[in-house]
Structure formats: C-alpha cells, structure tokens
Amino acid sequence: MAFDLPRVTVQVRDGNLDIVGVVDDYISLTIIPRFNAVGSFVLDIAADSPKAHLLVPGNGLVIRRGADVLMSGPIREPNWKRSNSDGGDGTLTVNGVDDLTLLTGTTCWPTPTAAPGSQTDSVYKISGVVAETAMRALVNLNIGPGAQAARKVSNLTLATDGLHGAAVNKQVNQFDRLLDVLQDIAKTAGLGFRIVQVGANLQFQVYVPADLSASAKFSFGLGNLTDASYSVTAPTCTKAVVVAGGSPSPRVVSVTTRADAAFPGPWIEQFVDLTSVDTASTDLTAQMTQAADGALTSGAAQGNLTMTPIDTPRLQFGRDYTVGDRVSCQVKDDFFADVVREVSISFDAQGGYLAKAVIGSSDGTNNQDALARTYAYISRIFTEIRHLKTRKPL
Structure with a gap:
C-alpha cells in the first residue's frame, strides 16, 4: 500500500560533515534503519543530473x-548503468551505510x-x-573525545548520559569489535544505540526503546500485515x-543448569572460558554468573x-513507532509483542512512500537472540498441536 507523505530532504555532506548540496531530483531512495546494527541506503539518480558529481565516496x-x-552516513559504492533504450547518460546508483559503521572498524583496546606498545592488560574491565x-x-x-589522538574521530561527540540500564560487571576481551561489545551490553540492558549527524558533528546516542504493544498493532484483519512465520530450534546449551x-x-569452576521442559533429554554442556580472569578478583562471582547466564541465554531454544x-x-514508521520499539502482531488467534528489528523505507520521485518493517528475528545475528517470550508462545502452539494429534476420535 503506497500513500503520500511529506517528501524527505536528502542533503549531501563532505568529509568535514559540512552540507554541500541537496539532491532534490532523485529517481528513488530506499533506506533501511536497523536496531543496534548498521543500516544502509540506496539512491538512484540520473547520471546527467547536475547533483550527480556530489555523490562520490568521501x-x-x-x-x-x-x-x-x-x-x-557515508557513501560507499557509486555504480553506473545505461541501456540502449536510455535517452540520457544512464542511471547512477549510490549505496551507503549509516554512521554506526564507525563501530564496525573499531576494536576495544x-x-x-x-x-600500542604499552597494552600490557589482557582485558578491559567494567565493574x-x-x-x-x-x-x-x-x-x-576508543574513538571519542577521550581517545588517543591517533584513534580519535575528531567530530564524534556523545549525547548526555541518561544513566539507563542495570549495573554491568564484564570483562571485554582484548581487541573485540566495539560494535559486538555494545550490542551485547545493550541486549542485556534492553537499550538501543545509534550514531547520527547532529549539527556539524556525529553523536553517539543511547536510548530506551518504547513499549507500544498496546497501541501499535498489526494484523491481516487490519490490512497492515503482509506475512508471518514462526519456527523453533532446539537448545545448544x-x-x-x-x-x-x-x-x-x-x-575456579562453577556449573549452572537451565532445564528446558519442552526439550527433555541429556544435558548439553558448554565450556565457558574465563581463564583470563584472576580468581582473586572481588567481582569473580558476578563475572562467572554473568558468563554462565550469557552462555545459557545464547544457547537456549530459539523461537523465530x-x-x-x-x-x-x-500507523506509520517514524511517527508512531521506530526501530527497537515493541509492537504487536497477530499470529493465529493472539496478538504477540516483539521488537522492530529493521524497516525498509522507499521513496519515489513523485513523493510516494512505502515502509515495510521486520519484527522479531530476521537474520543470522538476530536469530541468535534468546527470544524467550517468542519461544514460550510458539512452544505453547506446538503443545496444542501435539494434543490435537493425540486426541482419540469420537
């Protein structure tokens, strides 16, 4: 379903984040914001557009x-194409990623x-x-105002600390990817984060996603749901x-068990390596408990x-809900609440607009999430199906 909304403004920035132009003659534009992950954009424009020369890497x-x-975010891949039926110079397709990409190329020292020659510690401790x-x-x-000059991103700032989330006790392995570490902490704390341009700077922001499950609802009956599917995978730990x-x-060795009634059978043991942790640490118990919980959570039965x-x-993206928010979707006879993982938003030259959201697990990364509430619901459906199959005929 397409309908008109106010046209978006596409500004072009240079390497210093200064705005150097506005692209108001694009053919189409698709952006895909993702929850706690790097988003992307694709813009098509006539190759002979007077704005085309602005759309270059850098x-x-x-x-x-x-x-x-x-x-x-930065432009990554401009591509040109032309067919024999094209009366102009062809079409320029510009691909890019959002500014969260800064975290993918950064390691945690x-x-x-x-x-660099004084990195004698093997871990970074959060206590x-x-x-x-x-x-x-x-x-x-690692890359912000407090980083070494050689690693500092000069135009990166941090939004005000809102002090959200529970206390964290964690050891970050040396040179783990910064994005992975932030995703792990945010998932446990129920937080969202992003990097976006604010004025002449980039800003790292942490936020608390909203629970809109009572007001933002999708169903086939409401005409705003196109497809739905579910599956279950067995536990691995x-x-x-x-x-x-x-x-x-x-x-020091500890063993933590988390049984799963839906998958009876032998235990599935998993070794969790904290041998780099000094057992004289005052927070040893907290670290071992957190490590065990992480292994059991990531290895739990998955509801997709x-x-x-x-x-x-x-009900529109950006106005009524955004990535990270919890919304409700109808599955069989019940409404089920889960997180908006990503949204694909397409705009055309006439100002037309179409948004499609993906709710729940959607890719290899998200499928590793232990969506306990999803699994509990799907497990109940499977139990009902088993009861139907074993019911004796009248």
Whole structure:
C-alpha cells in the first residue's frame, strides 16, 4: 500500500560533515534503519543530473523527514548503468551505510588510553557501572573525545548520559569489535544505540526503546500485515561450565543448569572460558554468573517469529513507532509483542512512500537472540498441536 507523505530532504555532506548540496531530483531512495546494527541506503539518480558529481565516496548523505534525521552516513559504492533504450547518460546508483559503521572498524583496546606498545592488560574491565555509562565509556575511550589522538574521530561527540540500564560487571576481551561489545551490553540492558549527524558533528546516542504493544498493532484483519512465520530450534546449551583462573591464580569452576521442559533429554554442556580472569578478583562471582547466564541465554531454544507489516495512514514508521520499539502482531488467534528489528523505507520521485518493517528475528545475528517470550508462545502452539494429534476420535 503506497500513500503520500511529506517528501524527505536528502542533503549531501563532505568529509568535514559540512552540507554541500541537496539532491532534490532523485529517481528513488530506499533506506533501511536497523536496531543496534548498521543500516544502509540506496539512491538512484540520473547520471546527467547536475547533483550527480556530489555523490562520490568521501561524501555522505543526511536524510531528513521534517526536523528528524532518518539516517546519516557515508557513501560507499557509486555504480553506473545505461541501456540502449536510455535517452540520457544512464542511471547512477549510490549505496551507503549509516554512521554506526564507525563501530564496525573499531576494536576495544584493553588499556584504551595507553600507547600500542604499552597494552600490557589482557582485558578491559567494567565493574558496577550502569549499562549506558559503560557503553559511553567504551566509545569515548576508543574513538571519542577521550581517545588517543591517533584513534580519535575528531567530530564524534556523545549525547548526555541518561544513566539507563542495570549495573554491568564484564570483562571485554582484548581487541573485540566495539560494535559486538555494545550490542551485547545493550541486549542485556534492553537499550538501543545509534550514531547520527547532529549539527556539524556525529553523536553517539543511547536510548530506551518504547513499549507500544498496546497501541501499535498489526494484523491481516487490519490490512497492515503482509506475512508471518514462526519456527523453533532446539537448545545448544543447558549446562554452562564456567572455568576461571588457572594461570597464575587458582582455578575456579562453577556449573549452572537451565532445564528446558519442552526439550527433555541429556544435558548439553558448554565450556565457558574465563581463564583470563584472576580468581582473586572481588567481582569473580558476578563475572562467572554473568558468563554462565550469557552462555545459557545464547544457547537456549530459539523461537523465530518473523512478520512483515506495512505502513498505513493510521500507523506509520517514524511517527508512531521506530526501530527497537515493541509492537504487536497477530499470529493465529493472539496478538504477540516483539521488537522492530529493521524497516525498509522507499521513496519515489513523485513523493510516494512505502515502509515495510521486520519484527522479531530476521537474520543470522538476530536469530541468535534468546527470544524467550517468542519461544514460550510458539512452544505453547506446538503443545496444542501435539494434543490435537493425540486426541482419540469420537
């Protein structure tokens, strides 16, 4: 279903984040914001457009709808094509990613403020600070204002610390990818994060997604849901064997079990390596508990519920919900609440607009999430099906 909304503004920025032009003659534009993951954009424009020369690597786009920035990020791959029926110079297709890509090329140094030759620690420790503060510190010390000059992204700032999330006790392995570490902390704390252009700077922002499950509803009956599917995979870990220390500190072993009634059978043990942790650490118990919980959570039975709603005049992305928010979708006879993982938004030259959201698990990364609520619901459906199959005929 397509319908008209105010046309977006596509600004072009240079390498210093200064706005150098506006692309108002594009053929089509698709942006895909993703929850706690790198989004992307694709823009098609006539190759002979007077704006085409701006769309080169080194520059980037700032895509706005009204005062809101839907996405900002660098241009990565301009591609040209022309057919024999094309009366002009062909079409230029510009691909890019959002500014969260900064985190994909950054590693977490064990001692971020020390020179490369002075990285004597094997881990970076987070002890007893709230999740948002921990996330901001990781960005700040590795590429933000508090980073070494050689690693600092000069135009990157941090939004005000909202002190969201529970306290975190975690050891970050040396040179883990920064995006992966932030995703792990955010998932546990129920937070969202992004990097977007604000004024002449990029800003790292942490936010609390909204629970809109009571007001934002999708169903086939409402005409705003195009497809839905669900599946279940068996657990890969029901017993976490955590081993800490061993060299030079004494070895400590803990075993944590999490049974799954829907999958009776032998235990599935998994070794969790914390041998780099000094067992004399005052937060040893907290670290081992958190490590065990992480292994059991990621190895739990997975419920994969994927649904694709579309925007209607009554319920629209950006106005009524955004990525990370919880909305409700109808599966069989019940409404089920889950997270908006990504949204594909397409605009055409006439101002037409179409948005399709993916709710629940949608790709290889998201499928590793332990969506306990999804699994519980799907497991109940499977149980009902089994009861129907074993019921004796009258």
